[in-house]
Amino acid sequence: MKETLGTTGLTLREPLLWERGKEGRCGFSLPRRDVDPAPLDADLLADSLDLPDLSEVDVVRHYTRLSQWNFGVDAGMYPLGSCTMKYNPKLNDRLAGLPGFAEAHPLLPAPLSQGALRLMHELEHFLVEITGMDAATLQPAAGAQGELTGMLLMYAYHRSKGAPRSKIIVPDTAHGTNPASAALCGYRPVPVKSNAQGILPAEAVAEAMDDETAGIMVTNPNTLGLFEENIQEIARIVHRKGGLVYGDGANMNAVMGIVDMGRMGVDVLHLNLHKTFSTPHGGGGPGAGPVCVKEHLVPFLPVPRVLESGGEYVLSEDFPDSIGKVHAFYGNFGVLVRAYSYIRSMGAEDLKKASQLAVLNANYTKENLKGVFHLPYDRPCMHECVFSDKFQKERKVSTLDIVKRLMDYGFHPPTVYFPLVVNGAIMIEPTETESKDSIDLLIEAFKAIAEEAERDPELLWNAPSCCKVKRMDETGAARSPCLCG
Numbered sequence: 001m002k003e004t005l006g007t008t009g010l011t012l013r014e015p016l017l018w019e020r021g022k023e024g025r026c027g028f029s030l031p032r033r034d035v036d037p038a039p040l041d042a043d044l045l046a047d048s049l050d051l052p053d054l055s056e057v058d059v060v061r062h063y064t065r066l067s068q069w070n071f072g073v074d075a076g077m078y079p080l081g082s083c084t085m086k087y088n089p090k091l092n093d094r095l096a097g098l099p100g101f102a103e104a105h106p107l108l109p110a111p112l113s114q115g116a117l118r119l120m121h122e123l124e125h126f127l128v129e130i131t132g133m134d135a136a137t138l139q140p141a142a143g144a145q146g147e148l149t150g151m152l153l154m155y156a157y158h159r160s161k162g163a164p165r166s167k168i169i170v171p172d173t174a175h176g177t178n179p180a181s182a183a184l185c186g187y188r189p190v191p192v193k194s195n196a197q198g199i200l201p202a203e204a205v206a207e208a209m210d211d212e213t214a215g216i217m218v219t220n221p222n223t224l225g226l227f228e229e230n231i232q233e234i235a236r237i238v239h240r241k242g243g244l245v246y247g248d249g250a251n252m253n254a255v256m257g258i259v260d261m262g263r264m265g266v267d268v269l270h271l272n273l274h275k276t277f278s279t280p281h282g283g284g285g286p287g288a289g290p291v292c293v294k295e296h297l298v299p300f301l302p303v304p305r306v307l308e309s310g311g312e313y314v315l316s317e318d319f320p321d322s323i324g325k326v327h328a329f330y331g332n333f334g335v336l337v338r339a340y341s342y343i344r345s346m347g348a349e350d351l352k353k354a355s356q357l358a359v360l361n362a363n364y365t366k367e368n369l370k371g372v373f374h375l376p377y378d379r380p381c382m383h384e385c386v387f388s389d390k391f392q393k394e395r396k397v398s399t400l401d402i403v404k405r406l407m408d409y410g411f412h413p414p415t416v417y418f419p420l421v422v423n424g425a426i427m428i429e430p431t432e433t434e435s436k437d438s439i440d441l442l443i444e445a446f447k448a449i450a451e452e453a454e455r456d457p458e459l460l461w462n463a464p465s466c467c468k469v470k471r472m473d474e475t476g477a478a479r480s481p482c483l484c485g
């Protein structure tokens, strides 16, 4: 038990509550009895119930200590590329917790849910405005489910034209969920290579596009953090052959108020409310991946849809061409409240500023680490920048060693080995909510690690050394997980 000695209160070997319990301890005190005792029903005194006897303070400390083993955006910087782990203002959580929202029952009839329906209707309107599209559904529970919904919409559209088609073009800089969603919908993903600038050349799309291809899925900005500059030309090529353009808008925090996805040629796009629009995420909690569409896809949107007439909000299932439901009730409503609150509290000006800051912070990071780490695409980036371990490889230090060492410096590691187009990728997304001071600390930590790699690579091979759990056998953990004790 030596390692439990310390002054920080951080006990690293926390026993189970069962090991902590002492017979006779209890976590409540009742007022002194002033009536005669009545015997309890023997069945109620089930001895078989194996619960530990604990005081209130035992329990509070146990769970508080466990919570300190975790790392989250509220504890420190979390530059996990592609995931937008920005700080989410607590105001939005508070509003989602208002009893009128938190306790609203999804089976209440529309006349008794006017506030909730109005919020959903207005949120759809805001998202449509932010993206430059025509209509939206709030049902999908995550980005990937938004993609699947988008694919189903594409399928329904093509079927209504007489042929559902069989393939989807997916560039190598798309998010990994894109080809998976296309395949889940029965489409065959056709890979297309990005060029030396890290973006998609229009010619490659022209070559791949034919009458059997339903469309293209473009992540923009792409997973290299680069803006797909040929997107308008690409959209023209796809549309000319009767295809549709799917925009993966999970990275919308880079372009809010700056890019009009609709005018760019996108027909259908999803957003990640749990990235761009202020829902804490990272632990697999609820999210929302609303899908926005242009006019020609509106008839196929999931039902029920929220309609408004004369200030009254109703739910309508009356869309015969709809793809149906993609989520129970109306989606993850608490996430919708947070997004609504975030958008209303920011306003158009500040949303745009958030995007500008996201881009500025990523470029600042990129410029400061250029030369320290290999930068495969040396050009202005959007919300994230991608380095590789090419320089450190000479010292037999890999991306994994570098980011494990970063944990010793108190940062969550960035996304690694993704996108696949960069060998040993290190994908850093500082996000818009980090101050220059905290980004400078991250840059300093990375520089110190690069210097350690030169001087004493062993430090990195053995990292992390300050964390509760040291270097883990990640393959073993995935292949033969030990889930108890």
Ligand SMILES: *Cc1c(COP(=O)(O)O)cnc(C)c1O
Pocket: 082, 083, 141, 142, 143, 144, 145, 175, 177, 219, 248, 250, 251, 272, 287, 289
């Ligand atoms: C995160 C992300 C997704 C997937 O979103 P989930 O909510 O994790 O399903 C899709 N595309 C991009 C570009 C993303 O960053």
